[in-house]
Amino acid sequence: MKTNSEKSTAWANIFSHVYIEAGAENLPAAKRILARLPNAARVPFGNRRDIFFRRGQDYLAQKNSPKLILAVQDEFLRDGSGMCDDFGHERFLIASQMMNCLYDCEYCYLQGAHPSANVVAFVNTPDYFAAVREYFGNMGQDAYLCLSYDADLLALEGLTGFIREWLEFCAGEPRLTLEIRTKCGVFPFGTETAPLENVIFAWTLSPENVIRKFERRAPGLEDRISAAKKASSNGWRVRLCIDPVIAARGWEADYAELARAVAAGFPHGTTEGLSVGAFRAREDVFEKMKKMRPYSEILAGDFVKTEGRGGQKEYRYRDEEEIELVVKGACEGYD
Numbered sequence: 257m258k259t260n261s262e263k264s265t266a267w268a269n270i271f272s273h274v275y276i277e278a279g280a281e282n283l284p285a286a287k288r289i290l291a292r293l294p295n296a297a298r299v300p301f302g303n304r305r306d307i308f309f310r311r312g313q314d315y316l317a318q319k320n321s322p323k324l325i326l327a328v329q330d331e332f333l334r335d336g337s338g339m340c341d342d343f344g345h346e347r348f349l350i351a352s353q354m355m356n357c358l359y360d361c362e363y364c365y366l367q368g369a370h371p372s373a374n375v376v377a378f379v380n381t382p383d384y385f386a387a388v389r390e391y392f393g394n395m396g397q398d399a400y401l402c403l404s405y406d407a408d409l410l411a412l413e414g415l416t417g418f419i420r421e422w423l424e425f426c427a428g429e430p431r432l433t434l435e436i437r438t439k440c441g442v443f444p445f446g447t448e449t450a451p452l453e454n455v456i457f458a459w460t461l462s463p464e465n466v467i468r469k470f471e472r473r474a475p476g477l478e479d480r481i482s483a484a485k486k487a488s489s490n491g492w493r494v495r496l497c498i499d500p501v502i503a504a505r506g507w508e509a510d511y512a513e514l515a516r517a518v519a520a521g522f523p524h525g526t527t528e529g530l531s532v533g534a535f536r537a538r539e540d541v542f543e544k545m546k547k548m549r550p551y552s553e554i555l556a557g558d559f560v561k562t563e564g565r566g567g568q569k570e571y572r573y574r575d576e577e578e579i580e581l582v583v584k585g586a587c588e589g590y591d
């Protein structure tokens with residue numbers, strides 16, 4: 257087990273600088289994060305938009321040495337994207353408490369959606385809770401909230417402690433179902449943290465070949481499976497997601513092998529099931545990604561431009577349906 261000082265060193269190796277937005281510095285979450293980065297250079301500044309949305313930033317260079325920005329959020333809930341599975345929930349919402357991710361997946365939509373790869377952490381967590389309560393006050397409906405949409409929150413939990421705050425909130429808010437999606441190779445909560453019926457940890461699983469080629473810095477398949485199994489055996493609801501399916505060279509054999517690993521790791525009844533979705537991207541995001549990574553094997557695939565929900569233009573595999581059927585077939589009985 258790592259000592260506190262070793263943990264601080266590990267985070268300091270990732271974040272050498274912390275930019276602190278005016279108004280963020282005295283919030284409890286900011287103090288907690290700064291205490292875990294005792295040696296990082298601290299740079300106070302006015303408004304995160306001046307830094308994050310600066311023109312001419314080199315996204316890929318920043319990915320190799322991201323800075324951490326502590327900021328105060330003023331937009332808390334938004335409707336879920338039509339490109340995501342809403343799992344049949346009428347009210348599907350997103351809350352972004354962080355923007356950007358430590359991992360570097362070649363297909364990540366964030367690179368086409370944000371001008372910067374620096375990691376933003378919004379430290380005013382209680383304001384999110386107030387927004388959820390206000391939502392329930394106005395709508396009077398249950399809601400499904402995807403918390404880890406613009407980041408992998410679980411991967412940064414050791415630094416931020418955000419998920420623990422949300423778990424405490426969820427314990428008193430049964431109308432809310434929270435989904436925390438992750439590729440993390442560690443489940444940081446032990447048996448002392450009681451599992452909650454309204455929280456789902458959703459692991460994105462990929463074949464080992466896809467991880468090695470296209471998911472830089474992300475944990476390997478074995479670690480993800482082991483983290484998901486720990487969550488499940490501690491009593492948490494766990495969902496498995498093979499999404500996005502990447503139809504790169506040899507994909508059918510790769511996903512058949514992944515299906516075998518899923519079947520071996522998760523006996524029926526130990527998860528909430530498995531969702532499958534082929535890689536797709538919004539038109540503007542796809543085109544930006546292509547410009548950024550002109551030699552990407554993934555983006556050179558056979559895509560067609562289609563019209564998504566709400567008239568939005570999207571790129572999808574020409575054989576999307578067939579690709580998903582092949583993967584679902586390999587995982588038969590699991591979805």
Ligand code: SF4
Nearest residue numbers: 357359360361364407
């Ligand atoms: S884990 Fe998700 S959010 Fe992080 S880089 Fe990969 S695709 Fe993007």
